[in-house]
Amino acid sequence: MIEIRRLVKRYGGKTAVDGLDFTVKPGAVTGFLGPNGAGKSTTMRMIVGLDAPTSGSATINGRAYAQHRAPIQEVGVLLEAKSIHPGRSAFNHLNALALTHGIPRRRVEEVVELVGLEQVARKRAGAFSLGMGQRLGIASALLGDPQTVMLDEPVNGLDPEGVLWIRNLLTGLAAEGRTVMLSSHLMSEMALTATNLIVVGRGKLLADTTIEQFVQDAGGHGVKVASSDPARLRELLLGPDVDITGAVGSEELQVTGLTAREIGATAADHGIAVYELTEQSPSLEEAFMALTGDSVEYHGATGATTPATVRSIA
Secondary structure, eight states, X not given: OEEEEEEEEEETTEEEEEEEEEEEOTTEXXXXXXXXXXXXXXXXXXXTTSSOOSEXXXXXXXXXXXXXXXXXXXXXXXXXXXXXXXXXXXXXHHHHHHHHTTOOHHHHHHHHHHTTOGGGTTSBGGGOOHHHHHHHHHHHHHTTOOSEEEEESTTTTOOHHHHHHHHHHHHHHHHTTOEEEEEOSOHHHHHHHOSEEXXXXXXXXXXXXXXXXXXXXXXXXXXXXXXXXXXXXXXHHOOTTOEEEOOTTOSEEEEESSOHHHHHHHHHHTTOOEEEEEEEOOOHHHHHHHHHGGGOOOOOOOSOOOHHHHHHHO
16 A cells, blocks of 8 residues: 655755645555646655655555565566666566565566566667566566556557556456556556546646546536437427537437436437437546646647747757
8 A cells, every 4th residue: 555645845946746645555556647747756756765755754555665674575666667777688687686685586587477578588678679678667566576566657668469468467466456556648548457546736636536436527428319300309308407519410419418318218209219329428538638737837839830930949
């Protein structure tokens, strides 16, 4: 379990983390989301003692990272996949970690196989692709067989097979009762992997909930209905708190304020054939953007980039 209590981190006059308070519980994959500059990386660094908090605390299973006798066996961390000696082979990198933490050689062989690096384990890690580097970083995080796993952007550079592999790996670790904390900017993948969600913006906690509840709270739920007589169905469905949109001449309507069951029952009562009846809700990305829009520090310019603009940037 990871516990964050009133955590604050200031760099001069800038507050990067501002009174965060949340718990990452075992038995679930918890997504850690926020715009660039939200304080995610700083928080994760404080959890493992790379940065000291200005105030507050960050503990893993009741203790600060440095207080654990064998930290690598308590929590596995991937913050920067390329933090390796480029001249070492993948196997020697892992073996060096194992030797300094009392981990047997057979465990090195196990994690090499687990992450799919058997064919390149004796090659220099500095020549690895981004995806291979990610696999090595994940192997390092799992080396101590920890009960807590914290990964920052673990799917960067992975091919589709690798993305599916890491998704199954993380959900499997959570199913074993381990604590899994995952930070990523890939909302579609987060929606498929995580069940719980922590969202931060400008260093403050914005949400601590499940993904299902987070999307539901974002609102915007509606129903797409295609019928034989959309004009007639529109008249029948209109009422207080009901909004209906749809292009003139199209058989499709977008309805908010009524459930699919209510729409279907109304159509059936009046002999209107229904071809499609689909409940729709915001995606995780849409819900995230709606919540964090005011917390984004870095905005890209809209519109086309002109040659003059390119020259001025250069």
